Amino acid sequence: MSTSTETTVDLSRPEVHLHIGSERLSEGSAGSFEHVNPATGTVDKVIPLAGPAEVERAVNAAAAAFESWKRTAPAERARLLHRLADLIEENAGEFGRRGAMDNGTPLGTVASLTGKSIAWTRYYAGWADKITAEVTSTLTADGELGYTLRQPYGVIGIIITWNGPLISLAMKIPPAVAAGNTVVVKPSELTPFSAELFADLVEQAGFPPGVINILPGDAASGAALVEHPAVKKISFTGGPVTASKILTACAPTMKPVVLELGGKSANILFEDADLTAACGFGTIMSVGAMSGQGCAFPTRMLVQESIYDQVLAMVEAIAEQIVVGDPFAEGTFAGPVVNRAALERIQDVIAKAKADGARLVTGGGPLQLPGELAGGFFLQPTVFADVDPASELAQHEVFGPVLAITPFRDEAHALEIANSTRYGLSGYVHTQDLKRGLRVAEELVTGEVLINGAANLPVNRPFGGLGLSGLGKEGGRAGIEEFLFTKGIGIA
Ligand code: NAD
Numbered sequence: 001m002s003t004s005t006e007t008t009v010d011l012s013r014p015e016v017h018l019h020i021g022s023e024r025l026s027e028g029s030a031g032s033f034e035h036v037n038p039a040t041g042t043v044d045k046v047i048p049l050a051g052p053a054e055v056e057r058a059v060n061a062a063a064a065a066f067e068s069w070k071r072t073a074p075a076e077r078a079r080l081l082h083r084l085a086d087l088i089e090e091n092a093g094e095f096g097r098r099g100a101m102d103n104g105t106p107l108g109t110v111a112s113l114t115g116k117s118i119a120w121t122r123y124y125a126g127w128a129d130k131i132t133a134e135v136t137s138t139l140t141a142d143g144e145l146g147y148t149l150r151q152p153y154g155v156i157g158i159i160i161t162w163n164g165p166l167i168s169l170a171m172k173i174p175p176a177v178a179a180g181n182t183v184v185v186k187p188s189e190l191t192p193f194s195a196e197l198f199a200d201l202v203e204q205a206g207f208p209p210g211v212i213n214i215l216p217g218d219a220a221s222g223a224a225l226v227e228h229p230a231v232k233k234i235s236f237t238g239g240p241v242t243a244s245k246i247l248t249a250c251a252p253t254m255k256p257v258v259l260e261l262g263g264k265s266a267n268i269l270f271e272d273a274d275l276t277a278a279c280g281f282g283t284i285m286s287v288g289a290m291s292g293q294g295c296a297f298p299t300r301m302l303v304q305e306s307i308y309d310q311v312l313a314m315v316e317a318i319a320e321q322i323v324v325g326d327p328f329a330e331g332t333f334a335g336p337v338v339n340r341a342a343l344e345r346i347q348d349v350i351a352k353a354k355a356d357g358a359r360l361v362t363g364g365g366p367l368q369l370p371g372e373l374a375g376g377f378f379l380q381p382t383v384f385a386d387v388d389p390a391s392e393l394a395q396h397e398v399f400g401p402v403l404a405i406t407p408f409r410d411e412a413h414a415l416e417i418a419n420s421t422r423y424g425l426s427g428y429v430h431t432q433d434l435k436r437g438l439r440v441a442e443e444l445v446t447g448e449v450l451i452n453g454a455a456n457l458p459v460n461r462p463f464g465g466l467g468l469s470g471l472g473k474e475g476g477r478a479g480i481e482e483f484l485f486t487k488g489i490g491i492a
Contacts, residue, residue, distance in 0.1 A: 011328070013045040013101060016192040016216055018054050019199040021061035022209035029053045030221060033189045038104035038336040039327055041375030047192045050215035055184070055224040058213040062155040062182040063230050065210030070152050070180040072208075074129035081125030081174050083205040088170075089118050091201065095166055095194060100327040102165045102191035104335035104377070105290055107328060110166075116457055117170035120475075123459040124174035127480045131179065136488065149487040152180035153232040153256075156483065157225040159246075161238040162188035162338055163293045163399075167457070169198050171474045172235050177211060179483040181233075184213045186225055190338055192216045226250065235482070236260065237295075240468045258472035258482050260295070260464055262397040263425030266418035267298030268408075268440060271306045273430035274452070279314040281453040282428070283403065284333075287363070287381035288322045291334045292401035293342075296426040296448075296456055296463075300387075300394060301405045302414050308407045312385050315405065316362045319381040324367055336377040337400055343377040346400035350382060353393040358384040358404070389417045397423065411436065419445045424466030426450065447473075 013035075018025040029051030037044040050058070069077075088095065092114045099110030136146035156176045160168035165187060176183050187195035199214040215221060219242070226234055226249045236246055237260040250257055267282045269275070282301050286292060292299070303311045327335035337343055343366065350364055363382030368374065379401055387394050387404040394404050408414040418427060427444035429451050431437050441449035447465040450456065457463060462478040464470055472482050 010097070011101075014098075014193055014196055016045070016047040016196050017199070018048060018050050018058075018216060019203075019214040020054060020058045021065075021213065025054070028215075028217070030217065033216075033218065035190070035192060036339060037101070038338055039376040040372050041340065041377065044101070045192075047189065047216050049189065050186070050217040050221045052221075052224040054215060055217075055221055055228060058184045058215055059155055059225070059228045059230050061210035062184050062213055065208055066152075066154050066182045069177070069182050069208065069211050072180070074131070077178055077180070078125045078128035080205055080207050081121055081128065081178060084174075084201060084207075085118050085121035085125060087201040087205055088114065088121060088166075088198075091197060092118075094197060098193040098197050099166060100335070101193045103162050103338050104327045106332040106335050108333070109290060113164055113167045116459070117166045120167070120170040120459045121174045124178045124480060127175070127477075128178040131480070131484065133486070143492065145491045147489050149489060150484040151487055152483065153485060154181060155231050156181045156183045157228070157231040157234045158183050158185040159222045159225065159234065159236045159238065160185070160187055162190040163290060163295070165191035165194035166198065168237050169195065171479070172237075173212060175474075175480040176235065176483045177207075179480055181483050182211045184215065184225055184231065186215050186217045186222050189216060189218045223249065226255075229253070231255070233257070233483070243470065258464075258474070259470035260472075260474060261425070261468060261470040262295050262399065262423065263297075263465060263469050264300060264395065264397050264421045264423045265296060265298050265426040265428065265446065266300045266302050266444070267428035268302045268414045268418060268430065269304065269307065269311060270411075270414075270429070270431040270433070270436065271304040272432045273307075274432065275307065275311065275314060277453055278430035279311055280318060281430075283315045283318040283383075284322070286403040287319050287383060287401040288334050291337050291379065293337060293399050298426070298428045299398065299403060300418075301403060302408050302417055303405060304414070305407045305409060312361060312405065315383055315403070319362050319383050319403075322381045324378055324381070325369060326373060334381065334401065337379055338377070340377060342400060343379065346379060346398060346402065349393065349398050349400070349402060353384050353387070353391070353402075353404075356388065356391045356393065357386070358388070358391065358393055359386045361385050361405070363401070389420055395421050411440065415440065415443050419443075422468045425469035426456070426465070
């Protein structure tokens with residue numbers, strides 16, 4: 001592993017506002033939050049937090065806007081979303097800076113996520129005027145005709161996490177508003193800067209006030225949004241503990257929810273795999289990219305016994321070449337983890353894995369960088385081998401740069417281990433035998449399976465898991481259908 005520390009980027013932090021209707025407020029009734037730069041460990045900005053009063057105002061603004069937005073010509077909704085996509089593209093460089101400021105993701109990684117965000121926004125712009133319903137019966141013997149309407153819910157409450165502050169907005173807001181809903185969005189308080197720019201661009205694009213409201217806020221603001229009676233559906237990305245609280249809060253009124261949660265996704269390497277490609281993908285995508293802070297990352301590598309030692313040697317070499325350092329510096333591949341709490345939590349996971357008998361292959365501790373970065377939340381890319389599939393490391397999401405490697409005997413054994421957690425977000429398989437790849441894809445109990453390093457989050461393929469990984473879909477036609485309900489009409 002090497003480190004990088006040089007940067008020439010403008011590091012001034014932008015002001016953050018509450019965006020309600022046509023208003024931009026500099027203060028919120030829940031006080032303020034000290035945003036900490038994860039690369040230095042120092043406070044870099046104080047941001048306002050929305051309280052229940054501002055949630056109330058934002059929901060009212062969204063409810064008022066819904067009355068005309070639901071009747072706005074679909075082609076006009078599409079035009080505004082296309083304009084927004086163009087503006088995101090024009091501001092891609094600034095989104096890179098904002099993303100790195102938000103959570104320490106390196107500029108190169110943010111650039112790729114910004115590209116995906118543009119694609120998601122354009123894709124759902126395209127859907128706005130292509131939503132159709134169906135005739136459910138032709139004239140029947142008793143003379144009744146049936147058909148369906150596909151209608152927006154009204155105000156959608158959107159709550160997102162901090163690891164992809166722009167892509168999470170782009171996966172939820174465009175389909176929701178393309179379908180004719182209006183939204184109140186609560187980004188994570190840990191990542192306010194990308195959301196602020198997104199809100200500015202919504203205004204520049206010319207969306208009517210109240211269609212998209214963005215409120216920086218904390219857990220309490222999120223809870224107030226969930227409980228608001230005028231919010232008709234919740235779309236959430238975050239952890240299962242919060243998701244469970246949201247489900248409980250929604251239960252009394254049967255408020256529907258989409259939950260995009262975490263994972264402990266298995267990456268199965270068979271002995272006939274292209275090992276250079278499979279080890280590169282499996283290592284970079286678990287202990288390199290976003291410092292392991294990705295919900296769908298392949299965090300358990302299951303390796304056939306005959307290639308086990310060879311794979312361990314390859315993974316070790318790749319992990320040790322990952323450049324960890326200043327997110328603003330050219331050449332950095334992995335930045336810090338998001339905050340001190342995450343740093344400490346991940347170190348505890350590493351200590352527990354050692355105590356449970358896993359063999360440390362590389363990494364295993366914090367990374368001390370020089371100068372300003374000395375206080376940053378940096379970790380070594382960490383790989384464990386001989387991980388017991390029943391151990392905590394194999395069963396629980398780490399959300400940090402820690403890979404668990406376990407050997408398996410044959411296909412049935414690999415599937416047994418892969419399907420042994422309570423999560424079900426993604427599955428990965430590497431083999432030259434296409435029939436085996438397809439067979440394993442069918443047997444994995446996950447929302448998606450990627451064979452031989454296929455890309456994650458293409459906009460036209462539904463994404464979303466089972467079990468502790470959540471409920472509902474984002475992406476493709478399924479993603480917009482989450483924001484439409486079906487009404488059946490009968491004519492006598
Ligand atoms: P979290 O659940 O703590 O927080 C997520 C959001 O919920 C934040 O905005 C937070 O302020 C808000 N929140 C907290 N308590 C709330 C409550 N009671 N009511 C309403 N809102 C509340 O999650 P986190 O630690 O920020 O994120 C990490 C998790 O997100 C991981 O499990 C990761 O796998 C998951 N994730 C999933 C996806 C996906 O698409 N499946 C994508 C990214 C991250």
